[in-house]
């Protein structure tokens with residue numbers, strides 16, 4: 324009884340595990356005709372776009388606040404299509420009204436990565452929601468049409484190094500471009516609902532050519548013409564310091580999982596003022 328009541332005591336790890344499971348059960352529910360059959364990739368993207376607005380100089384942006392609930396942030400071009408993910412999270416929030424949206428959205432990314440067979444992601448609760456005045460300015464998330472200089476501008480601003488930029492970019496094993504969202508089209512890999520190091524392998528092994536179409540400039544694989552790479556993805560093998568890590572992650576899935584897991588966990592925590600002593604949680608997958 325009382326599931327809809329606000330929690331009186333501080334939620335414990337088992338309460339967050341229950342939220343984890345509720346999200347996990349939603350990943351494929353009603354997704355028969357959606358993309359590749361899972362909402363996992365778009366939930367990862369929501370967690371990333373909620374967090375990737377962080378600016379280390381001013382301490383602004385980041386996942387704390389969940390300000391993408393509001394325009395103007397929800398209307399930023401980079402966030403097109405993320406309403407799908409926010410709506411799924413809304414249905415979860417109805418069942419667990421005690422959790423902040425900021426904790427919920429980041430937890431959604433953890434669930435999606437783990438349920439799509441990725442690494443276990445350490446996660447801590449403690450984010451609180453802010454109002455519309457805290458919305459991030461437009462332009463803090465990467466622009467896919469740009470090159471390595473832009474990648475460094477954006478990711479150094481959050482405090483990342485070259486290795487971490489490459490590791491995080493491996494998330495493009497998942498999901499696809501949607502012409503009605505970003506304008507780009509197609510998946511990066513042949514298994515877009517499974518977390519693998521295939522993004523790196525394909526980047527190195529396939530021949531990539533400019534796609535001939537009316538959409539934005541993107542690459543397609545010469546062999547099947549069904550996969551895509553963004554200009555920013557191609558920058559990872561054009562730039563020596565980035566390519567070094569593409570080679571390493573293409574050859575060592577375990578190393579990629581470890582580095583991605585650590586970086587993604589930190590990404591979700593950028594700028595979050597945790598209470599001292601907040602312990603990282605590690606959630607069990609539905610199959611475990």
Ligand code: DDH
Pocket residue numbers: 364365367368371404465466467468474491492494495497498499500501502504505506507553555587
């Ligand atoms: Fe990404 N990403 N991303 N991305 N991303 C897109 C889709 C997905 C860039 C641009 C795009 C990361 C880095 C970058 C995911 C996760 C992550 C799309 C297509 C564009 C464009 C959107 C659409 O049309 O629906 C650029 C540029 C960068 C960069 O410069 C590095 C990172 C770091 C992550 C992460 O999660 C850590 C995921 C997942 C998707 C698939 C979404 C979906 O709905 O499918």
